[in-house]
Amino acid sequence: MIRVRGLAPVAAAQVLSTAEDLVRGGSHDVRHASALEITCRYGVSACDARFLAVAGSLDARLVTEDAKLRRAAPQLTMSLVEAIPDA
Numbered sequence: 856m857i858r859v860r861g862l863a864p865v866a867a868a869q870v871l872s873t874a875e876d877l878v879r880g881g882s883h884d885v886r887h888a889s890a891l892e893i894t895c896r897y898g899v900s901a902c903d904a905r906f907l908a909v910a911g912s913l914d915a916r917l918v919t920e921d922a923k924l925r926r927a928a929p930q931l932t933m934s935l936v937e938a939i940p941d942a
Contacts, residue, residue, distance in 0.1 A: 883909045897928045907931050 885908040893904035903924050910917040916931055917924075918938045925932045 883912060885909060885912075893928075897931075899924060899927050 885905045889908045890901055890904040893899065893907050894901055897904070897907070899907070903921070906917050906919075907928060910931065916933045917928075918935055919925060919932055920935060925934065
């Protein structure tokens with residue numbers, strides 16, 4: 856189902872194409888097994904596990920304002936205030 860609210864389908868397709876061009880080459884693959892391991896270890900959703908896996912593959916902590924996720928995996932996450940302390 857496509858919802859149209861002010862953006863014509865042709866314009867939406869152009870925006871999506873531009874977005875794909877911008878991120879091409881910048882995406883990171885996460886193995887299902889890695890996501891499953893993180894899900895089981897930290898008790899987080901598969902989606903959150905994938906974000907955590909990508910951050911880990913970049914030797915970085917995931918910046919998130921999801922307090923529940925930060926409590927579940929504090930060593931793998933940080934808040935925006937922690938990431939940008941002078942902001």
